[in-house]
Amino acid sequence: MTAKRRQIWVFGDYRNYFQNRVTLQLLSRATDLARKIDAEVCAVVFGDKVDEWVGEYIAHGAEKIYRTDHPRLAAYGVETYTLLMERLVKREKPEIVLVGATAFGREFAPRLAKRLVTGLTADCIGLDINGEGLLVQMAPSFGGNLVAEIVTPERRPQMATVRPGTFQEIPHDYARTGEVVDVPMPRDLPADRVRLVQSERCPQRDQKLEDAKVVVCGGRGLGSKKKFAKLFELAELLGGEVGATRPAVYADWADHNALVGQAGKQIRPQILFCFGISGAIQFTAACNGAKFVIAVNKNPNAAMMKRADVAIVADASQFCAALIQEFKKRFRS
Amino acid sequence: MLKLVVCIKQVPMVSELPWDPKTGNLQRDLAEGMMNPACRSALDAALRIKEAVGGEITAITMGPPMAEEVLREAIALGADRGVLLTDRKMAGADTSVTSHVLARAIEKNCPGFDLVLCGLATSDSETAQVGPQLAEELDIPGVTYVDELEIRDRTVRMQRIADYFLETLEMDLPGLVTVMAGRHAPRYVPLGGLQAAFAEADIVSLDAAAIGIDPERIGAKGSATKILNVFSPTEGKENIVLTGAPKRIVEQLFERFDDRIGSALGRDLKTDKRSS
Ligand SMILES: Cc1cc2nc3c(=O)[nH]c(=O)nc-3n(C[C@H](O)[C@H](O)[C@H](O)COP(=O)(O)OP(=O)(O)OC[C@H]3O[C@@H](n4cnc5c(N)ncnc54)[C@H](O)[C@@H]3O)c2cc1C
Ligand SMILES: Nc1ncnc2c1ncn2[C@@H]1O[C@H](COP(=O)(O)O)[C@@H](O)[C@H]1O
Numbered sequence: 271m272t273a274k275r276r277q278i279w280v281f282g283d284y285r286n287y288f289q290n291r292v293t294l295q296l297l298s299r300a301t302d303l304a305r306k307i308d309a310e311v312c313a314v315v316f317g318d319k320v321d322e323w324v325g326e327y328i329a330h331g332a333e334k335i336y337r338t339d340h341p342r343l344a345a346y347g348v349e350t351y352t353l354l355m356e357r358l359v360k361r362e363k364p365e366i367v368l369v370g371a372t373a374f375g376r377e378f379a380p381r382l383a384k385r386l387v388t389g390l391t392a393d394c395i396g397l398d399i400n401g402e403g404l405l406v407q408m409a410p411s412f413g414g415n416l417v418a419e420i421v422t423p424e425r426r427p428q429m430a431t432v433r434p435g436t437f438q439e440i441p442h443d444y445a446r447t448g449e450v451v452d453v454p455m456p457r458d459l460p461a462d463r464v465r466l467v468q469s470e471r472c473p474q475r476d477q478k479l480e481d482a483k484v485v486v487c488g489g490r491g492l493g494s495k496k497k498f499a500k501l502f503e504l505a506e507l508l509g510g511e512v513g514a515t516r517p518a519v520y521a522d523w524a525d526h527n528a529l530v531g532q533a534g535k536q537i538r539p540q541i542l543f544c545f546g547i548s549g550a551i552q553f554t555a556a557c558n559g560a561k562f563v564i565a566v567n568k569n570p571n572a573a574m575m576k577r578a579d580v581a582i583v584a585d586a587s588q589f590c591a592a593l594i595q596e597f598k599k600r601f602r603s
Numbered sequence: 604m605l606k607l608v609v610c611i612k613q614v615p616m617v618s619e620l621p622w623d624p625k626t627g628n629l630q631r632d633l634a635e636g637m638m639n640p641a642c643r644s645a646l647d648a649a650l651r652i653k654e655a656v657g658g659e660i661t662a663i664t665m666g667p668p669m670a671e672e673v674l675r676e677a678i679a680l681g682a683d684r685g686v687l688l689t690d691r692k693m694a695g696a697d698t699s700v701t702s703h704v705l706a707r708a709i710e711k712n713c714p715g716f717d718l719v720l721c722g723l724a725t726s727d728s729e730t731a732q733v734g735p736q737l738a739e740e741l742d743i744p745g746v747t748y749v750d751e752l753e754i755r756d757r758t759v760r761m762q763r764i765a766d767y768f769l770e771t772l773e774m775d776l777p778g779l780v781t782v783m784a785g786r787h788a789p790r791y792v793p794l795g796g797l798q799a800a801f802a803e804a805d806i807v808s809l810d811a812a813a814i815g816i817d818p819e820r821i822g823a824k825g826s827a828t829k830i831l832n833v834f835s836p837t838e839g840k841e842n843i844v845l846t847g848a849p850k851r852i853v854e855q856l857f858e859r860f861d862d863r864i865g866s867a868l869g870r871d872l873k874t875d876k877r878s879s
Contacts, residue, residue: 286767348735349744373765377747380735384699389827392698392730406831411728419832463744463778468771472764484868508868541867562867563840564856570844580860583846592849596857600872 275310277364278303279427280332281355281379282315283372284323285346292370294439296432297331299397300368301440306399309365310334316354318344328448331440335448336362340455345466346374350459352381358453359386364427366405368397371431379431388425394432395559404428410558417558435481435538435559479528484510485539485560487530488586489553490517491546491567497587498523501545504594507601513537515553531556546586549574566590605658605754606716607649608709610737611642611677613670614727638673641722641784648782649720650681650790652754659683661713665693665704671806679792679800686712690810695823698732704821705733706740708814712807718759719779723748734781745779746772752780 280296293313300311313332315323318341327335338354359367359382369379371393383390395417396408404421405428411418422428479485486505492498498518505512514524516531530537532552538559545566547553554577557563565578566589575581582589613636638646649660662677664670665688674685688708696704709716719741721734731747738745752761759774763783774780811821819825843859845852857864857872865872 290766373748376731377735377745377765380698380730380732381739381745383732384702384736384739387699387827389697389699390732391828392732400831407828411833416833416835418830419834420828420830422828425827463775464746465773466770467760467773469768472767472769539867541864562863570846575844576842577840578842579840579863580856581842581844582852582856583844584849584852589849589852592853593856596853600857601870 276307277312277334277362278307278309278366279336279359279364279368280311280313280327281367281369281375282313282317282320282323282327283370283375284315284317284320284326285372285374290370290372290434291439292372292375292432292434293327294330295434295437296368296370297327298440299432299437300366301331303366303397303399303405307365307403312336312364314355314358316343316351318342324450325444326442328446329442329444331446333448335450336453337450338453338455342455342459345469347462347464347466348374348377348381349462349464351378352385353459354453354456355382356385357456359427367427367429369429369431371433375431379429383429386425386427386429388427388429389420389422390429390431391420391422392431394430395436397430397432405430433559479511479513479530479535479537482511482537483540484508485513485530485537485541485557486510486543486545487513487515487547487557488518488523488545489515489547490521491548492518492523492586493546495521495523497590500587500590500594504543504590504597507594507597510539510541515547515550544574544578545590547574548572549577605652605656605718606713607652607658607660608713608716608719609642609646609649609660609662609677609682610705610719610721610733611646611662611664611673612639612722612725612727613637613664613666613673614639614725636669636672638676639722639725639727641724641726641782642673643722644784645720645722645780645782646677646680646682647790648749648752648780649718652718652752653681656754658717661686661716663705663708663712664688665696665701665708668808671808674806675800675804678804678806679796680790681793681796684805685807687806687808688810688814689808690821692811692818692822692824695826696821697826697828698728698730698736699827700821700825702733702736702740703825704811704814704816705737707816708809709741711814712809717776718754719743719777721779721781723781723783731781734779738779741777741779743777743779744774745781746774747781749780749782752782 278300312334313327314336369375391407398406407420407430513530514528536556542560563578564580565574566582616635616637660682662682663686724731748763861872
């Protein structure tokens with residue numbers, strides 16, 4: 271008899287599907303991790319009429335789906351979901367369970383981990399497998415100033431919640447097939463002690479800056495509203511968004527919606543330009559997720575320059591103008 | 604009378620602290636402490652309930668002896684008593700262990716409690732896990748991300764925003780809520796509050812043995828997770844410095860990084876040298 275293959279599970283969090291792609295992002299990462307430990311990528315879907323999500327998850331990389339489809343699961347209820355998941359994990363014994371760090375995920379995963387008597391790392395910004403085959407869970411600590419690498423050496427499953435936007439989903443392929451395992455709804459569910467009385471969709475929050483792949487940020491070092499305005503030109507050219515530090519917002523060079531930082535928005539672009547920004551913690555804590563950082567500052571010793579991939583010692587607005595020119599040239603050719 | 608329990612953590616006031624490269628733990632002893640902002644909101648919510656329908660508030664904290672300060676502050680603001688859980692063996696606890704210790708202490712010191720209030724998250728570890736795990740330990744229902752709450756008979760009615768939904772929920776008591784930070788106006792210490800906090804404060808201090816928990820289950824030893832390494836996100840970055848005239852820097856930038864920039868932008872930036 272062959273031993274059962276190890277499994278990596280992704281919890282199917284499909285509420286608000288079109289803004290919340292975290293499950294698909296996790297399936298993508300799980301596929302990479304699974305290769306390193308020879309595991310099977312599975313998704314777990316609870317809900318009422320979930321075929322659509324089952325199809326989506328298979329198209330995005332799940333090889334197997336555990337599904338419980340029942341009218342009582344129409345609303346996300348943390349108690350019922352925890353109980354179903356607890357039983358399923360105990361039965362199937364996955365090696366790893368990944369949950370998106372949505373509001374629901376961050377309520378559900380801690381309770382699940384407690385019941386399973388295992389560890390859980392919150393709000394990870396990276397996942398990997400180390401030499402011993404353990405899941406390395408990278409979590410920000412201290413307002414994002416530091417990153418801790420955490421493992422769960424003995425307990426199983428290894429569990430993490432992962433911040434949305436950390437990984438890139440793989441393109442869907444509706445020709446893919448997967449196995450669907452139906453898990454019956456238990457008959458002995460206790461009555462819910464928490465009841466959802468009313469739920470309405472919030473007015474859509476403007477998410478453009480948070481989701482932007484390219485962000486051009488400016489600070490006090492730009493010196494004037496006119497010079498700051500150059501950033502809009504650059505951002506438009508690159509298909510990105512403009513962010514600003516607090517002094518820039520206070521000076522009315524940019525709208526309050528553009529504020530990046532502790533008091534403003536959290537960003538995680540593929541590329542971040544910082545013009546005339548000193549790099550105060552209240553600002554940098556909100557952009558640790560940026561993949562590639564280019565900082566421009568007159569002062570080579572500014573904190574922002576130390577944490578950039580490329581630190582450019584120059585006048586911010588002059589450099590911005592030169593950069594715009596070069597991009598225009600290259601986009602034309 | 605309603606029995607309310609507020610879990611309060613003392614957190615360092617500064618945002619950058621040195622960490623111990625060997626253990627990966629932050630050297631918290633080097634900073635001044637303050638009440639975690641979300642815990643302050645939880646306390647505020649409890650004080651409002653007390654003002655509206657009456658109740659007795661117990662503030663509870665686990666931490667070094669100096670964490671007693673946050674209990675005195677809570678009493679000054681209107682809490683009735685404080686419980687300090689302090690024991691060297693508790694150091695390095697993860698959220699599972701912390702919630703275990705808090706739960707056993709609550710059962711012991713606040714039997715028959717009605718509502719436990721926690722902050723949503725702490726400013727130093729930001730896990731937001733202790734609240735939900737404490738609810739598990741106490742085997743009671745729990746609701747996180749709470750903005751507003753109101754108690755009627757044996758039911759709490761609350762509002763929260765979660766994943767773009769504005770929800771109204773009801774929970775049976777006993778139960779637990781975690782409260783969002785920054786929802787309430789600052790409170791000022793009422794007349795007599797300071798006196799209550801310092802002259803006659805009702806504060807008990809308990810160690811692991813007094814709470815009756817297994818020493819194997821607490822502190823770093825009982826934690827399922829281990830910190831392998833702590834690093835600054837900037838470490839390992841190449842940090843290339845470019846200087847000179849702007850035009851010249853732009854050239855260098857594209858010579859060295861056109862691939863990285865191009866892939867980040869999702870377009871090909873290579874110019875055909877001959878045609879340009
Ligand atoms: C509770 C609290 C919350 C806060 N929240 C936020 C927040 O959400 N977001 C935020 O941004 N800030 C926030 N701050 C403020 C933060 O501490 C910093 O003061 C702010 O980020 C600094 O903005 P800056 O970099 O634009 O300005 P500065 O710190 O003044 O830096 C300007 C930089 O520009 C450089 N410079 C000057 N001239 C030029 C030139 N010609 N060309 C190139 N470079 C030049 C200088 O060398 C300097 O490094 C908060 C502060 C507190 C206390
Ligand atoms: N050491 C502690 N003592 C008392 N309460 C705590 C402690 N740690 C966490 N809590 C409670 O749990 C909440 C969430 O903490 P955390 O999970 O660390 O983000 C806090 O706001 C507190 O209400």
